[in-house]
Amino acid sequence: MTTATTGRSAAGVTGTAHTRVEGRDKVTGAARYAAEIPFAELAHGWLVLSTVARGRVRALDTDTVLAMPGVLTVLTHHNAPRVDTDFVGMMGVPPDPGTALFQHDRVPHRGWPVALVVAETSEQAREAAETLVVHYDEEPHDVAFSAGREAEAYPVDGHMPAVVEKGDLDRELAASAVVVDAEYTTPEEHHNPMEPHAATARWEGGRLEVVDSNQGTHWVAGDLANLFSLDPGAVRVRSEHVGGGFGSKGVRAHQVAAVMAATVLHRPVRVVMTRRQMFSLAGYRSPTAQRVRLGADPDGRLRALEHRSLNQTSTVHEFVEPSAAAGRSMYAADAHHTVSRLVRLDVPTPTWMRAPGEAPGSFALESALDELAEKCGVDPIDLRLRNEPAVGPVSGLPFAGRNLVACFREGARRFGWAERDPRPGVRREGRWLLGTGTAAASFPAMAMPSTASVTAEADGTFTVRINAADIGTGARTALTLIAADALDVPTDRVLVRIGDSDLGPAMVAGGSAGTRSWAWAVTAAAEELRRGLAPGADIPPQGITVRSDTTEAVGALAQKERHSFGAQFAEVAVDPATGEIRVRRMLGVFAAGRIVNPLTARNQLVGGMIWGLSMALHEEAVRDPASGGVYGADLAGYHVAAHADVPHVEADWVDDPDPDDPVGIKGIGEVGIVGAAAAIANAVWHATGVRHRDLPIRPDRILSAGGDA
């Protein structure tokens, strides 16, 4: 196993801009997404969701619906195939019981699937689904999340430990000359990828085949095999083009429903979520209520850092949004207490959403640091530089590269930070008050075991098989560049095949670790192949294939603090008379490992920053206390940033190759959103003199907060 290479960056294509290899298909409409692959004899399934938030299904009037034109079957808890949920899947956790469709009569939240209507056409399925009358025994429900629920909350370890404590918090706070104690909230947020979740399932030659839109076919195939008690080799999941995921495209109700219906009907069945259904079925980011206490010396040097975060989960599954973990590797302090807790409500289970934990957590922590800078009369960047740790502030481990200071220095220079007047509320341009803000960003740099194969074909080309998922990240293109360099051939001789569980186990597109994990496996196989190929040697018709498995190499990585970092800058204009806020420019400078493809990497980092803008100003799903569902569950009711909201946003990076990665990659998928909302909120304070600790910062909040100039 080769785990280190050197000296290639000077020559190869890695690090140079390359348009997406599937780009032409995407701009011509030729790229087919999951719901667009034709199947003969295709039937269409339509999910029926509960209209009560808690209770039991007493009866379903299926007979009426079965008599409707084109209706083939109605699956309910009375007749659906049984599934097994007693397993731990690829993600290391038991499945969300929300994927165990139609197994019992309990309704744990509004929008819980209670039936699947399958018909010859989607119009027939839809009409029948809307006609199906479901009788419930309704029970009182509770969906009211707030900081006041702390008493019922309990800490849960998710993908981060729930509680980390170092030092004597009370003593350090008491000894602090300056203390910031503030509460922050972030609302329920939904991923809303542009492509709704869609899956088609069919049985073919004794195998279950699923064409799906997901972030990892190995993950989905494994969970489906477990759920339906199938041999792992009997399930194939394909997902070639994915119209966005952001954490929402794992194992969800649509795949399970499609498999059930295909099994019962012995024909292909497609299930597509409507946009409205996605607000119940696709997962979401929990609202958070966070409290941050910072204690510092007069010069801003931290003595105490406490971050407590509360999030909600469903009554059937624990999912923790580890917002309090954001600061554990960021700032040195003698006392460091962080805890993420959750409270159970009659709501759908939340899930991973771009930078889970870090996105809301950094809003609170990086806003609190800005408040501390204000109180100490220290420049916000200087404050952060003064609290730079030499080693992990809690872990004591060395950093595998920490170039946050370089990000701030370069960002400050390019943004023009030195000319900034620190006083709030003093810059006016017509009806607008202007302000600037900054915040730090970080996100863990992980690698996960993956397998790959590289084949030298008889025609002189090379085929790379890696079960990666390109959900818009540019992974397919990045892996093409990496393979070309490892093989020392031009990119047009490399074909990368992804998105098919038959390609073998590999990391999902998630945790900002996809491209790094896949690149590692591809590099290992390609280099071994290259070494083994004698120049001019004959290639047999079936080609020469080398396989790799990085399990051992990834497992051998030394324990270190491994993160991407970044410095976020924003300038905003606020009209105090109307509450309108416009972001005028954003700049992010990142230390995020080696950048494989600057064209797509910049786009992805900028996209993350725009997510931060959208989070800061727009996004909020309001859970209606009476119905228990999301009010205005569509893209007119749930605002994401539109073209007109987004100014010129720039992302750039400093040199920061990971010394322990064969390609030097760290990961860029999520660090772009981290800190971006805080930078904007801090800029709003700088513009108006009013702190906004609750997202989103909308006109109603600006006006209600007063401070009208």
Place this chain on the structure above:
Amino acid sequence: MLDGDPDARFLGGGTNLVDLMKTGVERPARLVDVRELPLNRVESAPDGGLRIGATVTNSDLAAHPEVRRRYPVLAQAVLAGASGQLRNMATVGGNLLQRTRCGYFTDVDSPCNKRVPGSGCPALTGEHHNHAILGASGHCVATHPSDMGVALTALDARVSYETADGPGELPIADLYLPVGETPHRETALPQGALITAVTLPPAPTAANSRYRKVRERASYAFAIGSVAAALDLRDGVVHDVRLAFGAVASRPWRAFAAERVLTGAPAGADTFAAAADAELTAARPLPRNGYKVTLMRNLVVAVLSELAEEAAR
């Protein structure tokens, strides 16, 4: 043309009706596509005003030279609405008759007095940060979503319609019914009537007019508050003024009380604020939409101040 069929609907651009058919709010048995009717022209009216056919698209209306020149408030209002795609489809008649975007109205699993009379109004105690502050009732607090209608209201437009019994006409101020106890009854049009045209009277005041819309995105979002205003100043005194509000009531809201305060008064921020206050004393905000009172007051002052500045040039 609907042959008295209560389950038939006229289909214009479809940007609202087709959506409501998908969500199950509307279940028409028959659709009558009126877009090919000869109602797609903008013409000068005999009195010097402008007659706008009911199937003129929003895009064509906003791009029309006479509208841009003589009624800029209308062009601005239209351009502030929806998106380029939707403006290409949406028609003038349909715009006036579009339904509220209240999330309880569009969710057929929710109670809603407008959709199912007597079922209740969850907005009163639920989500209502973008609901009405003026003219609402305990039965419904939904707002009318139109931007165009706000400008047409300020301009005293007249709405022409056709029925089986012949043509008719309504001032736009009378088109929408008060909410009261019957929020499901929205307009004063006779059953089966088809809007055929909207006529703008000649309005020299409208040459100095503008539309300002505040929303939660910079574009492609419904208003949380808007103002259509036209102002004619003579020697620093308000000679003529038109003022209408959007997104604060079940209909475009003509601010008659404010206009009375303004007319004959010296132009200035104090006068404008006093006028806004005169209108907004009638406001009955809900627990979480009181900001709209502040917003509308500030908008009135801002927009009238801008127009006064223009007039002084």
Place this chain on the structure above:
Amino acid sequence: MASSTSSDLTLSVNGEKYTLTVDHRTTLLDALRERLDLTGTKKGCDQGQCGACTVLVDGRRSVACLQLAVAAEGHEITTVEGVADGDRLHPVQQAFLDLDGFQCGYCTPGQICSAVAVIEEHAAGWPSAATADLRPEAGPPPLTPEEIRERMSGNLCRCGAYVSIVQAVARAAEANGAAAWGSSATTAPMTSPARSRCSTATRTPASWAAARTWST
């Protein structure tokens, strides 16, 4: 076969005629995707709230999800599959490709169809909410980034590729000879964009009989 709630119709898409029978409730979007296998037009929300299904109807951009297929008969539909000139990409497509004006690609066909129309609308002198001076005498405004953003706002991109999309639209507009930002305003003819381009679609209905009725 047509019935009381369905009709036989002919749709003209990308210059080709397609004859099919559709349920009166079927939207143009579903007809394209499910019946004609033209899946380039995307379904993002099915409610006119995202723009992913943007197509050109008689050259004008429209959302296909809110248009009934029966109402599209007699109009020339252009989808993303019909934008290119054979193998030669449309300048808008080429600019999106070169400048990476997308990530996941799902909103892309709608963005591209919209951009093609935006460039024409601008060239025809149509103002936007970002246009400071609406008077026709002022001529078309320079196609600044602000103008492009406002005009493209009906096309959401959840990946957040907006910055490169705006750059791509600007590049394609310049290639088209449209006044780029910074250039002086000129008086443009007040033509109606696009509709004049498609001769098949200019129909002048003569009477009330022009109304078409469908049972649903």
